[in-house]
Amino acid sequence: MAIPRNSIAGFLVSAKSVLQTAIKKSQKVTLVIGNESAGTYHTLYNLDSLTSSLLYAYIRSSTPTPNAFTPLYIPITNIPAADVDIRPEFLKVLSHANLESHHLITLDDLPDLSSIESQLPPHNTKWILVDHNALQGTLGSIYSERVQGVIDHHEDEGKVPKDVGDEPRIITKAGSCTSLVTEYCSKAWDSLSSSAQSSGAAHGQDDASGVVDDSAVSALWDAQVAKLALASILVDTANLQSKDKVTDHDIYAVKYLEAKMMSAPQVSKDFDRASFYKEINAAKKDIGSLPLRDILRKDYKQWTEGKLNLGVSSVVKPIDFLQNKAKEELQDKSKQEAFLSAIEHFAQERSLQIYGIMTTSISASGDFQRELLVWSFTPEATQAAKKFSQIAAEELGLEDWQGSGGSLDDAEGEKQWRKVWRQREVQHSRKRVAPLLRQAMS
Ligand SMILES: [Mn+2]
Known part of the structure; x- marks a missing residue:
């Protein structure tokens, strides 16, 4: 019937x-x-x-x-x-x-x-x-x-x-x-x-x-x-x-x-x-209307190595876009502060010791480009993050990054560590970056 x-x-x-x-x-x-x-x-x-x-x-x-x-x-x-x-x-x-x-x-x-x-x-x-x-x-x-x-x-x-x-x-x-x-x-x-x-x-x-x-x-x-x-x-x-x-x-x-x-x-x-x-x-790619948290969790993966949890969000907009988005949502802060507090909260919600954001975008001149942010939240994770920045720098073509609001780096501390790069070797997606991070963690 x-x-x-x-x-x-x-x-x-x-x-x-x-x-x-x-x-x-x-x-x-x-x-x-x-x-x-x-x-x-x-x-x-x-x-x-x-x-x-x-x-x-x-x-x-x-x-x-x-x-x-x-x-x-x-x-x-x-x-x-x-x-x-x-x-x-x-x-x-x-x-x-x-x-x-x-x-x-x-x-x-x-x-x-x-x-x-x-x-x-x-x-x-x-x-x-x-x-x-x-x-x-x-x-x-x-x-x-x-x-x-x-x-x-x-x-x-x-x-x-x-x-x-x-x-x-x-x-x-x-x-x-x-x-x-x-x-x-x-x-x-x-x-x-x-x-x-x-x-x-x-x-x-x-x-x-x-x-x-x-x-x-x-x-x-x-x-x-x-x-x-x-x-x-x-x-x-x-x-x-x-x-x-x-x-x-x-x-x-x-x-x-x-x-x-x-x-x-x-x-x-x-x-x-x-x-x-x-x-x-x-x-x-039309993620402009989504809240920042949804943009970060839309294409997100997580791994555990030993006692460390790693999470990596892939985003189809550049970090400047994410900072402006954060500022819209937390108006009493500067756009850097708003962005950092939003992504720290995102990492805490998931009990991450290391959090990464990979962005892809097209430059004004039409070139495909990538940015990479890595933030570690504990001494052990900080060791891993620093190790990653050494073992991956050449293969990924990591160069210092500065957005329209200035640098987001915090590379002095032992407890926490944060760095943003422009990733020149744009052929490497999360499929390559995540294994490199995990290798540094183990
Ligand atoms: Mn299918």
Whole structure:
């Protein structure tokens, strides 16, 4: 039994309420989930995971197989609700499908992790993985036996059973997992579009469309979902220009999704692939409206070496921007004081002995540039930080830095130590800088 056809927004509203009822009344649920954000350590969860789960759940719920575990597939966005708002590219993409962050079903909508086993017992659940193929973390420890289906473009970890019944077990190379989901769902989606079985009741909910007949409504809903999916594929393949990423799956999916969009003039009339790609990509860097704390935790990783905790934030704006941001938030201080007190607080919240900030930006003359800040807070950490500045100086091309508000260095003390550099060897990202810091700590 298929659920009545609806817009993606309407679909998510019903799916959220079905999940709430299922938790309360101990009913069965089918959950579709993307790559996890790996707890407090880093934030991998990206657009591809989001749109893969939305597309799969939306199409499969409208066209379930007769012996499906449940007719409804609920897409779980594998991050807390608060983490949606620190991803401007999510908000931008969602807006193209008439969605807002509150529509998403996030980890906050699952029961409290301490009681999750009692409120959402494993035998009541079936999980489909998209954009990864091994359920991780707390969810993995409770539900990994209940995974019965996967579509992914990472290396097969062999965790998903070979026999997954009516669900797919597709793990193959593609630029974007969303391309594989599109391909898998295309037949079902086409039958859905052609039957245009939109429910009469749903018309009232579709406020933005202003259309009346069923096929036009259905075409608009299709186009909105297609645009969501398209955004991920374009971002993951650099607008199909990245030679080492693009596969035939991606090329097929982009064609397919654009055709779906073209059937709804409201969506397709101003559409241009290159400018759409540019718009979504620009949104990733549009962090100006976020509070400083969210900017620092948006792309953050943490490690422990011996007794020392190290945290490193990567930021797509220069330190001057961060100082001005801090000043806006703490107006009675100078911008240096405001910035330093904000980042010290950030490090304290996470019990860090060493905190680093790596920035990337484009200079006025168009050059890609990097800055690196390292701050140690204890004598032991200070030894490590000084050691880092010696062993890494040459490889990273570290040069003294001065911002518009002057130097931020405090390189005299034994207890605390702080230094900001311009990093001339710009090819080295956190993937290289963090190991160098950890090496100095051990
Ligand atoms: Mn992916």
